[in-house]
Amino acid sequence: MRILAVVGALAIFTALFFSVVVFSGYFNVAATEPHTPPGRWLLSTTMTQSVRYHAQAIKAPPLGEAVQLADGFRHYQAHCETCHGAPGVPPGKVGKGLTPEPPELDEAASHWSAEELFWIIKHGIRMTGMPAWGVSFSEEKLWALVAFVQELPEITPADYQKMAASIEHGAHKKAPSAH
The missing domain is CATH 1.20.5 (Single alpha-helices involved in coiled-coils or other helix-helix interfaces)
Incomplete structure (x- = not known):
């Protein structure tokens, strides 16, 4: 009793x-105040476990072809760079004003599988500023973004600038090698 x-x-x-x-x-x-350490742990752990659980049923297609990487680069530059930055490119004003701070994806890419990255990009993450791109992009474009994000750890600032220059000069079908 x-x-x-x-x-x-x-x-x-x-x-x-x-x-x-x-x-x-x-x-x-x-958004100008950071989460407390227990709050940050709670949100981070909950998000990680949720993504891993929900991504279990996803099967990644073959990734990494030049055309796919070029498409992923264009979408990354247009929709992701402002918050996450890129090799040699700091996050923009919007990204600097978000709490929690958007991760640098060249580091984050090594912590997530292709299937988990796909789930995050498709569904977004509540209360983080990460939108659900699945309502705007086809699955083909989402996988192109995944392929590009997975390449980010190998892309130098000079490589990124070359990719940007090739896109600006009309080389839409082939991305320069990032290695």
């Missing part, structure tokens, strides 16, 4: 605590 009383008291205390946090307005939701 005593255990039930303790559990009941803890449940009431927890409900009151969360009610005060939610309804008092004390909790700061400003």
Whole structure:
């Protein structure tokens, strides 16, 4: 009986605590304030586990052909660079104002499988600023983005600039080698 009383008291205390946090307005939701370490851990761990769980059923097609990488580069430059930056390109104003800060994808690419990257790009991540590109892009374009993001760790700033120059000069069907 005593255990039930303790559990009941803890449940009431927890409900009151969360009610005060939610309804008092004390909790700061400003994007200019970083998450607390426990909050950052909770959000990061929940996101990682969710992505891994939901990406299990996805099977990546062959990735890395030159045309696919060029397509992925164009979409990355147009839609991702402003928040995530690129080799030799810092994030833009929008990316600098997001909390949590968007990851540098050349580092993040090594932590996620192709299937997990696809799921993230397609569905987005709530409360991070990461949009769900699956509502705007075909699966072919999403996989092109995945292929390009996977190549990011090998792309130098000079390689990235060469890719940008080739796109600007009309070389739409072939991307320069990043290696």
